[in-house]
Each structure stands twice: as C-alpha cells, then as structure tokens.
Amino acid sequence: MPAVARRRIAHLDMDAFYASVEWLRYPQLKGLPMVIGGGRRQEDDLIGRLNVERPERHWTADDLADIPVDFFPLLRDYVGRGVITTASYAARPFGVGSAMGLMKAARRCPQAILLPVDFDQYRKYSRAFKQVIREIAPVMEDRGIDEVYIDFTGVPGGQREGGRVLARLIQKSIFDATGLSCSIGVAPNKLLAKMASEFNKPNGISIVHETDIERLIWPLPCRKINGIGPKTGARLLSHGITTIGELAARERHWLITNFGNSHGTWLHDAAHGRDARPVVTESEPVSVSRETTFDRDLHAVRDRAELGVIFTELAEAVAGDLQRKGYVGKTIGIKLRFDDFKIVTRDTTVGEHTSDARRIRQVAGQCLKRVDLSRRLRLLGVRVGSLARSADLQPSSEAPETADTGWLF
DNA sequence: TCTGGGGTCCTCGGGCCC
DNA sequence: TCTGGGGCCCGAGGACCC
Secondary structure (H helix, E strand, O other): OOOOOOOOEEEEEEOOHHHHHHHHHOHHHOOOOEEEEOOHHHOOOHHHHHHHHOOOOOOOHHHHHHOOHHHOOEHHHOOOOOEEEEEOOOOHHHOOOOOOEHHHHHHHOOOOEEEEOOHHHHHHHHHHHHHHHHHHOOOEEEOOOOEEEEEOOOOOOOOHHHHHHHHHHHHHHHHHHHOOOEEEEEEOOHHHHHHHOOOOOOOOEEEOOHHHHHHHHOOOEHHHOOOOOHHHHHHHHHOOOOEHHHHHHOOHHHHHHHHOHHHHHHHHHHHOOOOOOOOOOOOOOOEEEEEEEEEEEEOOOOOHHHHHHHHHHHHHHHHHHHHHHOEEEEEEEEEEEEOOOOEEEEEEEEEEEEOOHHHHHHHHHHHHOOOOOOOOEEEEEEEEEEEEEHHHOOOOOOOOOOOOOOOOO
16 A cells, blocks of 8 residues: 655746846846836837837847847836836845836936836746646646646655655756746645745755744744735734744734634644645636726826726727637726825626627726716726636627717716 | 736625525 | 524725735
C-alpha cells in the first residue's frame, strides 16, 4: 500500500514580470532606471514614435535591440494622469514605485525611461509559461498574469526534497522556453506557499514545512499574509499586533470579538498557517467591466456631450469583450469616481442576459439617473455581471427594446 | 499637477415570501 | 390579524489582489 502523500502546494511568481518581458525586446534597457505605466489612453505605440523621431529608419521587431537608448521616451516628457505600473530596480532608489503618479515620479527621476504598458505582450508570455507548467504539473490555478498555484501532491517526484526537485525542473523549463525567471515556494498549503515564494527572490526556491511556521512565518509582519491589506493591517497595529506571531498569540475568541466571526476566524487560522483551500483549475468569470479616468474632471451638465461619447465607447468596449469571450450578462452597472475620489456604484438586474452594446448603454444610462451628479467626475466605468455562457442560453431573438429616450448623456 | 484598470469576495440592509 | 423569524435576492459599499 502506498504511503499517504502529504499535500504539497507550490506558489510560482514570475520575477519582475513586465520589466523582464520588455528586456527581452529591449535588452539595451537592462540595468537602467525604467518605469512602465500610463493609462490606456496614454498607450502610444513606442515603435511608431521611434520611427517618427527618426523617419529615415524603420525599426522592425528583429532589430529592436539596436535602437539607441537615447531614442526612448523619458519620464520627464510625460504629460497626463497615469500611474506607474512597475518600476525597475534601478529606478527604485530614486523613490519611485508602483501606483505612484507619473508626474510625481518624473520630478523624482526625470531621466528614467518610460515604456507604455503592453498587456498583449505580457499576456502572450503569460500563456507561454503557464503552458510549460501544465505540461509538467497539470493541477494549476491561474492567479493573474504572473502568478499561479500548483498542486505538487500527485505529481511524480512532487514530494522529493519537499518539492524542491520538481520546482527546479519547472524553473528551468520556463527559462528554456521563455528566457524568464521565477521564484517558487512549496508548502503544505496555498497561504504558506505564497509567503514562501517571496523568501528567495529572484530565481529562488523556498521549502516550508509545518514545523517551520514558528521560525519562518511568525517573525514576519502581518501584512505578508495574503488577504491582510492596509486597512486590516492598520487595525491590527492599533491593537499592538505587528507580527504574525503576535497575531497567532491572540485567542481566537478575542479576534472574533474584534473582527467579526468570519474575519476573526480566518485571521486566527491564517496566523497559525492553516489553509484548506484547494488548487482550483477552472473558474468562470463573474463580471466584465471597462473604466476610464478622464484627462480632466468632467461635469455631467457642462461636459455632457463629451461624457456621452465616452459612456457609449465604454458600453461598446464591454459588449465587445463579452462577445469575444462568449458571455452574456444580466446585471448592468456603472461606477463613478468624483473629483474628491469618492466612488459610487449603481447596478440593475434585467430580465434577460445580453451582450448588446445598445442595451448595455441604455440600462447603464438609467443607472446614472440614480446618482447625484453635482460634483465633477474623474472616472466613469461600465460593468456587466451575473454572467452566463452565451452558448448555454436559448438563442433568444435578442429584440432590442424600444430605446429609452431619457438618457442623461 | 498625487492617486490606473480589471477583477473577486464579503458584509450589510432592505424587500419579499413563507 | 399581528408579530417574529428564516431564507433568498438585490443593491451598495468596502477590502483586497495583480
């Protein structure tokens, strides 16, 4: 009779993913201060720009590495409202980092090279490295563009050296296929594996066993637990709890009293390294949305025409996304961010699923009427939820209802 | 010139029905 | 008829993550 396999879960995190993908195209930028960012509207085509600046030379995908460094756009030339998506290690000593406004970053590190975000490219590499993993260990959970969980438990060799042997194989296979490096943590569950993958970056492997929790996990700050964000972190701090060990020392009952039944129980379990969540290989999307921040704050009345155009474009974009992915939805909603950064959402559930741009625009327009629009708007978003696969639904005669003439925009 | 875009999940209150 | 649940759905907001 075979020995009972102990659960071994890996968390794999690509190292500096966006920057590393850019360095595959532009190796001449490696080691330089560089930020990637800007909003959707600021996404200029870098190659187009380079060609414009040097009309006699048309750079092609084959000779991107030849583009002189001084042809790349600099942060100091940026105008707009975007934020940094990621900053290279060479840029960080200047005090720039993720989520910082680009204008502020430009003052701190004007000489940094600014690349537009190229999600299509990152998605391409994302698919590639995940495919490599699935061929080796098929029980893989997608956790975003650059992260996955992998269940090593049933994989041949997955238990050897606590998972280190298999982790090494995956690391090498990903590098051979893509030229990208990653860090892997292997532990008894997802919670611990996620923390372990951070221990040894970049290109590292960390193995954590139950017996290591006290030594390796408890000294860490509470914020290292995936699920404890800025709010909970601050609340814990106000009770004098800074490390996971201090959190673990609190009675379960005390945590439930102070954080509620569900959250308190979870905090207690997490601090003790307990997590029974399975690795989920398939999941259906819950909602699809598009949103945009305006170049300047807009007023519902004074900028009505401009807002109307943007609103329609968002509805069309969401409809396009739904149709491309093969979904229809019946909860249609809007999201507004005002100039004071307050967020308001409204949604409505309609009788029939749809992915029709005009229908989405119409229902979203009705949602808008339920909001006080005296403040100026900074952001507008359109969302469709309660999704179903369009193929699973009876082909309805999608008769667009009589248009509501009362649209606000 | 502070503060993007696309998601998930949870909680809470209200309405409705039994 | 009145009152008090419980279950369920919906809408709004908040926290968190990549």
